[in-house]
Amino acid sequence: MTASPFLEMKGITKRFPGVVALQEVDFACRLGSVHALVGENGAGKSTLIKVLGGVYQPDAGEIRLDGRAVQINHPDRAARLGISVIHQELNLIPAFTVAQNIFLGHEPRGPLGSVDRRRAEEEARRLLDLVGVEVDPDDLVSELSLAQKQMVEIARALSRDSKVIVMDEPTAALNGNEVRKLLELIRQLAQQGRGIIFISHRLEEVFEVSQEITVLRDGRVVATRPAAECSMELVVRLMTGKEHATFRIPGRRPPGKAILELRAFSSGRYFQGVNLCVREGEIVGLIGLEGQGQREVLRALSGALPITGGQVLVDGRPCKIAAPRDAIRSGLAFVPEERKSEGLCLVRDVLENIALPTLRERQLGGFVRRREERRVVRRLVEMLRIQPPSLAQRTHNLSGGNQQKVVIAKWLAARPRVLLFSEPTRGVDVGAKEEIYQLMRQVTDQGGGVLMVSGDLGEVMRLCDRVLVMFEGRVVKEFPGDRLERQALMAAQWGMMRPREEGAADVP
Amino acid sequence: MKAKRPAVRVHSRGERFRRWLRRDPAVPIYLIVLVTLAVASLVAPTFRQPVNLVNVLVQSVALGLAGTAQTFAILAGDVDLTVGGIISLATVAAAKAMADTPQSMFLVSALILLGGGVLGLINGFIISRVKVESMIITLAINAALFGVALHFMPYPSGMVPYRFMTAVTGQVGGVPLPVLGWGIIVVASWYVLNRTRFGVHLRAVGADPEVAFRAGIKVERVKMAAHTATGLLAALAGLFLAARMGSGDATAGGTFGLDSMTATIAGGANFSSGVGNVTGTAAGAFLIVVLGNIFNQMGISTYYQTLFKGALLVMAVAGGAIRKRWQEKK
Numbered sequence: 001m002t003a004s005p006f007l008e009m010k011g012i013t014k015r016f017p018g019v020v021a022l023q024e025v026d027f028a029c030r031l032g033s034v035h036a037l038v039g040e041n042g043a044g045k046s047t048l049i050k051v052l053g054g055v056y057q058p059d060a061g062e063i064r065l066d067g068r069a070v071q072i073n074h075p076d077r078a079a080r081l082g083i084s085v086i087h088q089e090l091n092l093i094p095a096f097t098v099a100q101n102i103f104l105g106h107e108p109r110g111p112l113g114s115v116d117r118r119r120a121e122e123e124a125r126r127l128l129d130l131v132g133v134e135v136d137p138d139d140l141v142s143e144l145s146l147a148q149k150q151m152v153e154i155a156r157a158l159s160r161d162s163k164v165i166v167m168d169e170p171t172a173a174l175n176g177n178e179v180r181k182l183l184e185l186i187r188q189l190a191q192q193g194r195g196i197i198f199i200s201h202r203l204e205e206v207f208e209v210s211q212e213i214t215v216l217r218d219g220r221v222v223a224t225r226p227a228a229e230c231s232m233e234l235v236v237r238l239m240t241g242k243e244h245a246t247f248r249i250p251g252r253r254p255p256g257k258a259i260l261e262l263r264a265f266s267s268g269r270y271f272q273g274v275n276l277c278v279r280e281g282e283i284v285g286l287i288g289l290e291g292q293g294q295r296e297v298l299r300a301l302s303g304a305l306p307i308t309g310g311q312v313l314v315d316g317r318p319c320k321i322a323a324p325r326d327a328i329r330s331g332l333a334f335v336p337e338e339r340k341s342e343g344l345c346l347v348r349d350v351l352e353n354i355a356l357p358t359l360r361e362r363q364l365g366g367f368v369r370r371r372e373e374r375r376v377v378r379r380l381v382e383m384l385r386i387q388p389p390s391l392a393q394r395t396h397n398l399s400g401g402n403q404q405k406v407v408i409a410k411w412l413a414a415r416p417r418v419l420l421f422s423e424p425t426r427g428v429d430v431g432a433k434e435e436i437y438q439l440m441r442q443v444t445d446q447g448g449g450v451l452m453v454s455g456d457l458g459e460v461m462r463l464c465d466r467v468l469v470m471f472e473g474r475v476v477k478e479f480p481g482d483r484l485e486r487q488a489l490m491a492a493q494w495g496m497m498r499p500r501e502e503g504a505a506d507v508p
Numbered sequence: 509m510k511a512k513r514p515a516v517r518v519h520s521r522g523e524r525f526r527r528w529l530r531r532d533p534a535v536p537i538y539l540i541v542l543v544t545l546a547v548a549s550l551v552a553p554t555f556r557q558p559v560n561l562v563n564v565l566v567q568s569v570a571l572g573l574a575g576t577a578q579t580f581a582i583l584a585g586d587v588d589l590t591v592g593g594i595i596s597l598a599t600v601a602a603a604k605a606m607a608d609t610p611q612s613m614f615l616v617s618a619l620i621l622l623g624g625g626v627l628g629l630i631n632g633f634i635i636s637r638v639k640v641e642s643m644i645i646t647l648a649i650n651a652a653l654f655g656v657a658l659h660f661m662p663y664p665s666g667m668v669p670y671r672f673m674t675a676v677t678g679q680v681g682g683v684p685l686p687v688l689g690w691g692i693i694v695v696a697s698w699y700v701l702n703r704t705r706f707g708v709h710l711r712a713v714g715a716d717p718e719v720a721f722r723a724g725i726k727v728e729r730v731k732m733a734a735h736t737a738t739g740l741l742a743a744l745a746g747l748f749l750a751a752r753m754g755s756g757d758a759t760a761g762g763t764f765g766l767d768s769m770t771a772t773i774a775g776g777a778n779f780s781s782g783v784g785n786v787t788g789t790a791a792g793a794f795l796i797v798v799l800g801n802i803f804n805q806m807g808i809s810t811y812y813q814t815l816f817k818g819a820l821l822v823m824a825v826a827g828g829a830i831r832k833r834w835q836e837k838k
């Protein structure tokens with residue numbers, strides 16, 4: 001083992017108006033290894049790597065690279081020093097091609113100041129192959145799915161051939177298969193002698209891939225340990241001061257009458273002939289591999305995708321859903337997975353964002369009842385533990401996870417009949433996960449229903465009263481909530497749905 | 509088992525054409541220009557006479573140059589309303605300072621271009637470093653520039669040397685020099701904006717300055733360079749206008765700020781997406797002038813022409829937004 005790590009950050013302090021985001025943080029990363037950075041939402045993970053990437057200037061502290069103190073005053077400087085950062089937010093230009101985005105800021109040079117487009121395209125193709133995503137360098141980024149965009153970001157980080165590669169929640173938008181491929185890639189990169197800094201809320205991934213773990217809490221380092229000496233329970237306790245939970249969260253009332261019923265529900269090529277029903281007090285999970293139509297079912301119900309066939313009944317009454325407005329009116333609230341771009345007005349404060357969809361309820365002769373509004377919103381902010389718990393904070397300044405909570409709060413405020421929830425806890429920390437589960441249960445305990453799509457089987461198994469598996473646009477299997485096993489669910493997702501194979505599924 | 513197919517895709521010519529149709533935001537303006545020319549030729553036989561067509565082209569040059577100038581600013585995410593003021597000031601300076609010797613013509617022209625560039629640089633500095641809204645600050649600076657121009661030349665006067673006029677507005681091989689010059693400027697600007705690293709950075713800054721910054725682009729520098737190009741090209745437009753009018757006029761640039769914006773937006777460029785190109789702007793400028801020409805032939809008052817230009821801007825902005833939404837739907 002080398003004497004001193006390649007990258008060292010010492011005593012890093014960063015203050016924002018009213019918040020100390022980092023307080024004397026020490027962090028180091030060795031070449032040839034993966035160092036995970038974990039912590040609850042708002043702990044300061046992204047801030048730390050923004051300091052490393054030259055996006056923010058620290059108020060105090062120093063960064064050493066290979067023993068030399070360096071000043072990273074611009075992202076370009078970081079790149080030149082061999083540090084590539086994949087930020088938590090997507091940093092792509094939608095109207096540019098994939099190749100242009102990958103080489104943005106360091107385009108291959110041709111004659112007369114031009115971009116050597118052929119070389120950029122060839123290089124881009126190689127990098128895209130390396131990360132294993134099937135997109136063309138000449139495709140526009142706006143035409144890609146969220147997961148593909150994330151892969152393009154990863155390809156971009158590799159394009160500089162950096163010594164240190166930082167990934168801030170790169171797996172949040174990926175499905176199981178893609179995550180596995182990415183972790184494999186990370187291992188390879190480390191083997192090539194690079195240092196990887198990996199941030200994720202999914203602790204399984206963290207343990208699978210990293211050699212060292214640093215836990216941040218409230219802007220301070222709580223511990224840095226070799227991963228081999230940690231258990232998941234320990235890390236969760238360090239992060240939150242609470243125990244790691246795996247038990248089921250049952251509802252308090254037996255399923256009642258059907259609130260949402262779909263009959264032969266279809267949308268073009270996305271899914272066909274879907275029959276399902278959500279009853280009072282029920283959380284129904286809709287799962288499948290990426291692209292089997294489960295997300296589109298929710299999107300069609302929310303009015304974002306055209307419905308081409310079948311019937312939707314809410315409380316037994318047929319509904320016509322042609323636009324989001326219709327869905328809201330029918331009592332369906334949709335929380336999309338791309339919450340930041342689809343669900344927030346970033347320049348407005350927390351209060352306004354949460355209160356917006358339900359303005360009507362609290363108005364009196366054209367005026368908003370402010371006090372009532374503050375009361376409702378404050379309750380939600382406390383319930384979801386949004387940090388900092390200030391109603392006047394611009395949502396732009398919140399950490400990624402806390403932005404998600406704001407979007408969720410906004411739809412909970414609408415007290416919907418059926419909550420349509422896509423990836424309820426993606427990018428949300430362990431503590432807040434439990435809060436969100438509790439909130440979903442509150443919705444059902446009060447006689448509502450939840451229809452959720454999730455790629456996190458652990459969460460599906462803990463929460464759902466019934467699980468439907470989709471494959472190639474159709475529902476192929478249904479599991480009751482007391483018979484949920486990971487192996488069986490996975491087998492069904494892969495399209496192996498004959499009952500005989502269920503038992504055989506746990507044979508490797 | 510699904511074999512992993514290589515990510516190579518071969519693009520046939522037809523595919524490329526369809527891709528261009530779908531992606532180039534200037535396609536609608538090209539079509540509109542073609543339809544307008546066709547209709548005008550049908551209803552007004554005088555319109556399609558070569559003399560008139562060449563005339564319209566020459567008439568379009570000043571606005572075409574101003575539009576090219578504006579395109580740099582707009583693609584960089586700003587707008588530059590000083591284009592009009594710079595044009596006025598350039599005509600005044602040319603009429604006041606130029607003597608009838610080649611040296612003087614050359615020197616004064618160079619100084620005017622330099623002055624335009626410096627004014628643009630100052631705009632860019634204030635916008636990117638002091639971080640003020642470009643629309644507001646350039647509106648204010650533009651007013652100041654008009655004031656200066658009016659101070660030196662309260663009413664149109666002065667003389668641009670005759671030889672300068674003939675040199676600038678002459679012909680080579682039947683092609684009017686201004687049109688040739690405009691063409692060269694458009695091609696050069698197209699190359700800079702669409703093919704160079706600087707151009708890519710400029711459009712990235714316009715699309716999303718934060719993303720550009722994080723990609724290592726020096727956002728302030730790029731913005732200053734963009735505005736410098738705008739100022740320089742605006743001064744060039746002014747110089748050309750002085751040669752055409754034969755004198756200076758402090759109000760000559762009056763409508764160019766808004767018109768250059770109209771031409772650029774109608775040409776498909778967009779404030780915050782990084783798409784758009786100068787060929788679209790050229791078509792936009794040409795359309796504005798052609799329609800003015802047609803209206804003149806029909807005897808429609810300039811008041812209504814102003815009304816019409818406003819309507820065109822509204823339609824261009826709305827059309828761009830609708831097109832964008834339509835593309836996102838797919």
Ligand SMILES: Nc1ncnc2c1ncn2[C@@H]1O[C@H](COP(=O)(O)OP(=O)(O)OP(=O)(O)O)[C@@H](O)[C@H]1O
Nearest residue numbers: 016021041042043044045046047397398399400401
């Ligand atoms: N630009 C900013 N202005 C003001 N406060 C900020 C800004 N950026 C971050 N903060 C605050 O700093 C704290 C740390 O945020 P940071 O984004 O680093 O959290 P994080 O650990 O990445 O959380 P998450 O898991 O939710 O992404 C938060 O309280 C956040 O609100």
Ligand SMILES: [Mg+2]
Nearest residue numbers: 046088399400
């Ligand atoms: Mg973060």
